[in-house]
Amino acid sequence: MIRTDVATEADAKRTTKEPSFIGKRVPKLDAPDKATGLARYLDDIKLPRMLYGKILFSGRPHARIVNIDTAAAKALNGVRAVITADDIELVPFGFGSDNTALKKGTVTCVRDEVAAVAADTPQIAAEAIKLIRVTYEDLPVVASVAEALADGAPVIHEKAPNNIPFNFDYLHGDIEQGIAESDVIVEDTFNLQRVTHCCLGTSGIIAEFDATGKLTLHSLSQVPFLYTHDLSRIIGIPPQRIRVIQPPIGGGFGSKLDVHPFEPICVFLAKATQRPVRMHFTREEEFFATPTRQPMIIRLRSGAKKDGTFTFRDVKMTLDNGGRTSWGATTPWISMRTFSSLYRVPHVRQDVDVVYTNNIYACAFRGYGNPQATFTIEAQIDSLAEKIGMDPLDIRLKNAQEPGETTGQGMVLRTCGLAECLDTAARNAGWEVKHSGAQKPTHGIARGMGMASLFHVGGGAKIYRSDGCGTMLKVDDFGGVTVQTGSSEIGQGSETVIAQIVAEELGLPIANIRIINNDTALTPWDVGVHASRTTFIAGNSALRAAREARGKLLDAAAAMLKRDADEIDLADGKVVDGDTGEPLESIGKVIRGMHFGGKHELVMTTDFYEPPSKAPDKEQKGDISACYAFGTHVAEVEVDLDTGVVKVLGFSAAHDVGRVINQLGIEGQVEGGIAQGIGYALSEELKVEGGYVLNPTFTDYKLMTTQELPEIKTAFIETQDPAGPYGAKGIAEAPLVPVAAAIANAVYNATGVRITELPLTPERVLAKLQEARGDKSGETYGETCGQPHG
Amino acid sequence: MPQVLDTLDLAFEVNGDAVSVKVPPGATLLDALRDALELTGTKLGCGEGECGACSVLLDGRVVNSCLVLAAECAGAKIVTIEGLAANGKLHAIQQAFVDQGAIQCGFCTPGMIMATHALLADNPTPSEADAKRALEGNLCRCTGYRKILDAVLSLANGGVAHD
Ligand code: FES
Ligand code: FES
Numbered sequence: 044m045i046r047t048d049v050a051t052e053a054d055a056k057r058t059t060k061e062p063s064f065i066g067k068r069v070p071k072l073d074a075p076d077k078a079t080g081l082a083r084y085l086d087d088i089k090l091p092r093m094l095y096g097k098i099l100f101s102g103r104p105h106a107r108i109v110n111i112d113t114a115a116a117k118a119l120n121g122v123r124a125v126i127t128a129d130d131i132e133l134v135p136f137g138f139g140s141d142n143t144a145l146k147k148g149t150v151t152c153v154r155d156e157v158a159a160v161a162a163d164t165p166q167i168a169a170e171a172i173k174l175i176r177v178t179y180e181d182l183p184v185v186a187s188v189a190e191a192l193a194d195g196a197p198v199i200h201e202k203a204p205n206n207i208p209f210n211f212d213y214l215h216g217d218i219e220q221g222i223a224e225s226d227v228i229v230e231d232t233f234n235l236q237r238v239t240h241c242c243l244g245t246s247g248i249i250a251e252f253d254a255t256g257k258l259t260l261h262s263l264s265q266v267p268f269l270y271t272h273d274l275s276r277i278i279g280i281p282p283q284r285i286r287v288i289q290p291p292i293g294g295g296f297g298s299k300l301d302v303h304p305f306e307p308i309c310v311f312l313a314k315a316t317q318r319p320v321r322m323h324f325t326r327e328e329e330f331f332a333t334p335t336r337q338p339m340i341i342r343l344r345s346g347a348k349k350d351g352t353f354t355f356r357d358v359k360m361t362l363d364n365g366g367r368t369s370w371g372a373t374t375p376w377i378s379m380r381t382f383s384s385l386y387r388v389p390h391v392r393q394d395v396d397v398v399y400t401n402n403i404y405a406c407a408f409r410g411y412g413n414p415q416a417t418f419t420i421e422a423q424i425d426s427l428a429e430k431i432g433m434d435p436l437d438i439r440l441k442n443a444q445e446p447g448e449t450t451g452q453g454m455v456l457r458t459c460g461l462a463e464c465l466d467t468a469a470r471n472a473g474w475e476v477k478h479s480g481a482q483k484p485t486h487g488i489a490r491g492m493g494m495a496s497l498f499h500v501g502g503g504a505k506i507y508r509s510d511g512c513g514t515m516l517k518v519d520d521f522g523g524v525t526v527q528t529g530s531s532e533i534g535q536g537s538e539t540v541i542a543q544i545v546a547e548e549l550g551l552p553i554a555n556i557r558i559i560n561n562d563t564a565l566t567p568w569d570v571g572v573h574a575s576r577t578t579f580i581a582g583n584s585a586l587r588a589a590r591e592a593r594g595k596l597l598d599a600a601a602a603m604l605k606r607d608a609d610e611i612d613l614a615d616g617k618v619v620d621g622d623t624g625e626p627l628e629s630i631g632k633v634i635r636g637m638h639f640g641g642k643h644e645l646v647m648t649t650d651f652y653e654p655p656s657k658a659p660d661k662e663q664k665g666d667i668s669a670c671y672a673f674g675t676h677v678a679e680v681e682v683d684l685d686t687g688v689v690k691v692l693g694f695s696a697a698h699d700v701g702r703v704i705n706q707l708g709i710e711g712q713v714e715g716g717i718a719q720g721i722g723y724a725l726s727e728e729l730k731v732e733g734g735y736v737l738n739p740t741f742t743d744y745k746l747m748t749t750q751e752l753p754e755i756k757t758a759f760i761e762t763q764d765p766a767g768p769y770g771a772k773g774i775a776e777a778p779l780v781p782v783a784a785a786i787a788n789a790v791y792n793a794t795g796v797r798i799t800e801l802p803l804t805p806e807r808v809l810a811k812l813q814e815a816r817g818d819k820s821g822e823t824y825g826e827t828c829g830q831p832h833g
Numbered sequence: 834m835p836q837v838l839d840t841l842d843l844a845f846e847v848n849g850d851a852v853s854v855k856v857p858p859g860a861t862l863l864d865a866l867r868d869a870l871e872l873t874g875t876k877l878g879c880g881e882g883e884c885g886a887c888s889v890l891l892d893g894r895v896v897n898s899c900l901v902l903a904a905e906c907a908g909a910k911i912v913t914i915e916g917l918a919a920n921g922k923l924h925a926i927q928q929a930f931v932d933q934g935a936i937q938c939g940f941c942t943p944g945m946i947m948a949t950h951a952l953l954a955d956n957p958t959p960s961e962a963d964a965k966r967a968l969e970g971n972l973c974r975c976t977g978y979r980k981i982l983d984a985v986l987s988l989a990n991g992g993v994a995h996d
Contacts, residue, residue: 077939080874
């Protein structure tokens, strides 16, 4: 039977007690191995007779392949295989079915994979790649969305003659009515840049076959079960003959949601050589040959009544999809949820064109279209507030949803801490004192404060037919527990959260819990690490499996001790009196009693948890998640009006997380999200010109360093979601979402200048300040300048 | 292409042990550690001196081992992440990183810990500004650095118990 309400009455009494592990600062289980260098990442694994794979990328944005000459590469000593598209079966894959492992005919971006080698050493592989001669005939390059949409633009893929392979349109309410009801309307065009994940560990894979043709992959996928299924088609090996083992992963953030071409390529090399093959990207390859976040041009119009009530949002966006299509092209499915449901808005329309260009292509990245959407909405909220003379905090509070509301897109907010997030983040930041509407200075240093909120799924997202996760749990004779969970650990700490839940339920120390989460041969199905779902979905599944085991233990202990099962409890490895906590028997002894006596049974349970969410209908409406996450960030900045340098001084974040499971882990998620957001706001941009990546190094692509770390205050609003494990909702993506918006609003507050492009580099900020001042002398600065809305 | 490369015979000290390795002349210290000595705790994040993941101690100074030629290290004393824990016990810095939640994906961690080691050897009571400066060259994409700095400062306040 599928139970969707996890908390039962029998648990109610227990949950009033102070928990042993839930909500505590629990260090990550994998941290000691990572701190000592023992953790074996992909490029630390060397199998006997292993070869090294390397890919030849096209290096041209748009060209026809005339000829590939591999003779010299094949002749090189130590080269064991050289393959091109002619050597493999070409099965189209990717969300647009417009990609193949190796390319035949036309290359549509500089990272298109043209040939690959396997050799005895990485050095020989690199040398062999240089010996492959490809003759190309260059084709006209479509370097931007504007060029792709121009009349007579070259067609990149035949099946999209207008270069628009997908639209994602959405409507609730009636835009005309919303316009009619508005007292003020603002309109802007926002330009959001291309950024990339920059996982510290670069991409890679090891493929090996056994003697019967079964394939084992050491893969960094964050969705191992969907991945097996997708990859199976591409390589022509049935999924049941593929095993995916995940070594520790040096960062994910959405970059590992797709099957990437290098993965089937590595399999083809292993097949050709009948030896294990490892492929591992250089940092440069990681920058230009892995997908990025979608650059977006967003034209947004929104309105409000005089009293601050939001009336409508009308958005038109274009996404630079690049030359191929990954799952990431579907980010507008998420951005539309932000446009429709971040605060209460009666009339919302989204019209999206996903546009082919000859740029490198984009994929999922933490937030999945939400940071871009939030940036635009939150900027305009400040503009609307200013026009009607309202404080930015008050206008947001006025439009914040209440628990129990259903949004225009049909999402049911059973719990909603948005108003409390707004109040808390503002209070902790000192909003009343520091957010000033005063006259802006023209030279020297200006200070300002800005806020932005977020709306995101918090209980998974029913994008696939199942959004579930399985758990298999066994308790051994000595009170050791092994939990096999479908969910993956990619650094985010899910493994520890699951151990805490199981330890809490079974009254055992965390040290007794072993989590197996990285081998599809052992673990039950899970849809993967995405949509901030793991704590909620895998946590619920682990909780239910543990509760069933707990029931078995209590029943056996009750029989053994001749007590009622509801009079006793499990704590500190013992069966204890439920009221007094007095120890009655060790749990190990009860288990051995079950095993060697009584009914002769072992404690083993399984669970598959499918959340009570619904797939969206044809209009994209419906209750897609089991719960929803909210939060508010307030940024305080300093802007040097003479140099354009923006410095984030302080950050106050409040998140509705339902319930904190691991205080240490959740703080880390928020702080890490803020850091990525600061990079997105101030410094990060992967520059692509004419289809070429210009800055594939950490020197030229600037991540936030320790020096830019502001003071951060985090607060967690515990709304106790009835569907969540112990009340918890997901967090992962949320903390990145509103950061850039809050910073841009703070810059506006400091300077009176609205900048609608990211990142806010000194050059861009200074140029906008000068433009607003009317000239380069800065003498003509007035109160109204910088206001971009007519 | 390709000639059989000459190899260099090098002797140095790693984590207190005298070792000798054969490496190609162009090999970096990172190559020597990871490939020849199988000390894979030291990470390759960029190979260009930009991320700090490969930080080790070379005669007491923290260096990006991806930029140092192995040949330059003859006779030197090198300490890597594998050289800190002793007698089955984590080094105080490692323990602080674990306890303070300074580790997520963990890929930056060995480099961060080695850079912290060098900082504390130099300045046992660093301020937050000192710690930020010392770790400026070590990138972390996961943690946002707050908990890493907390780990460093927890040692500064309590003092590093031992080395
Ligand atoms: S690997 Fe040496 S600095 Fe990045
Ligand atoms: S913990 Fe992942 S890069 Fe630092």
